[in-house]
Amino acid sequence: MAEKFFFLMFAVVAVGSALAVISLKNPVHSALSLIACLLQVAAIFVLLRSPFLAVVQVFIYVGAVMVLFLFVVLVLNIKKAQLETFPKGRRWFAYAIVPVVGIEFLAVIFGKSFTATGYEAAVEEVKVATLGRALFTEYLFPFEVVSILLLAAMVGAIIMAKKRWD
């Protein structure tokens, strides 16, 4: 019961701050709301008995990614970004689609058809050792592909950032 209460609390704050990310005009405020949102997700990981993932979430997203985000926002000219809103022409499309999709999702959730299998298994605490072992045995292949992916991303980032024309 207490767990459900905490989940609802974290979830509501997470969704609320996610909405703030896209609706606030000042990019710094948006970035700060995103930090709030990511912290709530970390809390939900704790509820799912995965303290390691929660810590990683805080370290990587809040610690590294968001700090970079804020740096970029500070370096860029935010006044200009504040003034420019989204192009107005296509908004009616979004207004039309969102309720339809929203009602569909609500119907699925409250139609009691949404059952997740495998959740019971997750009630036990996931140990870091289990995670590590799974990564290097069962999930070895995707793990290695990700390392190539990161190398490609690094090469790409340098290529994009380097000034070539002088």
Added chain:
Amino acid sequence: MIFTIKDLLSIIPELIIAGSACVLLLVDLLISKERKACMAVLSILSVIAAGVASYWLLGADFMGAKSFAGMFELDGFSTFFKFVFYTATVLSILLSFHYVKEEDINLGEYYVLMLFSLSGMMVLASGADLLSIYVGLELMSLPIYVLAGFLQNDVRSNEGAMKYVILGAFSSGILLYGISMVYGLTGTTELSGVAAALSDSSVHVPALSIAIVMMVAGFAFKVAGVPFHMWAPDAYEGAPTPITGFMSAGPKAAAFAVMLRVFMEGLQPAYEQWMVMVGVVAVASMAYGNFVAISQKNIKRMLAYSSIGHAGYALLGVMAGTEEGIASVMFYMAVYVFMNLGAFGIIIMMRKGGQRGELIEEYTGLARSHRGVALLMLIFLFSLAGIPPTAGFMGKFYIFMALIHRGMVGLAIFAVLMSAVAAYFYIRIVMLMYMREPAGEFEFARSKGIYYALFITTVGTVLLGICPGYLVKLAEMASVIM
């Protein structure tokens, strides 16, 4: 669960490509800027080496087996697609030789990124688990985002790459959401496990439909199907032309490979549900792509819309949901590589700095002074329009046959009507080339790379049109994935 030597052997082609990409990254430092063509040659050699390895694996006794705890599947289906990717990559590199010098983007990383993307496509075609499929998808797309924005000084290139990367990230998110729901419903990410879990009809709840909608949306983005096509015209127009060709041939074929694998193997029990959604995207793509292409003035943009239309035809083959349908999509993708890269080859040849060779009117009167070039363009355009005896006709023919055998005659008729619309804008260029007087002089980019590429694509387009039997046999043999 420790992997064995067989596991390693089955990924040799992937290891060759990813490994040579890493090595070339270092070799690049030793090669001076004037001699970067060496990088292109080395990349082609490594692709050929991977091709030899793939061919050798066809005879291996563990062909058809899964490795790495069910993450990777080496079978005829993936090998067929890998050869399509090899061809597309080699042709694009051949087309790049001259172009990168002309545009002053003569960097070794250009080829390295292409190889990284190729390795992603290969992982994707062999992925037997939603996890390795997703990782492969990202490895394929990420280098393409960078390559699309490679022309740093060109605003169009920057804009196209920006749209591509943002919408790409968004669509990845949607796809992952769908994958996570499938995992929640079935308790596994392995495709055969998903299929086994879904064969129990109690899992067919509305949530499954939402999961399928999201997966269709995610994959439709990668093949540029309507309404997930928004990125395509800008990215195609802005990207360096050889990369536009590469994007429209390689990653598109890879996306179809994974779509066939996921829907035909994993989600086969839910055929009734995804069939409708794939069908809607297919019909919308054919109609939108072909009609909007008519009004384009830039030939790269026109080919972007035409590729949206072609994605629609191939989606029809997926929708048929039979082995014949799978084989027809495989054949279509192979044919598309030749005819599309051929057309892009001519565009690259016409280009001489600035935007030249990109406007459709610049082809006016080409046949008067340069018969050979005009004839090649005519072959590629006829093939894209699907006029016999070219390969494009055969590709469409097999897809329509698969549809008719499935009883979807109405859709086949619609697709034929859309081909008639498509014929209008392809043949308009032919008319400009042959029926009008030239307005000025033509200048061509002359390079051995382009000649080789045009030779291969022409032979492929004509040969597959006249005697498609052999390749169709191969595709039929390899289409057993269920």
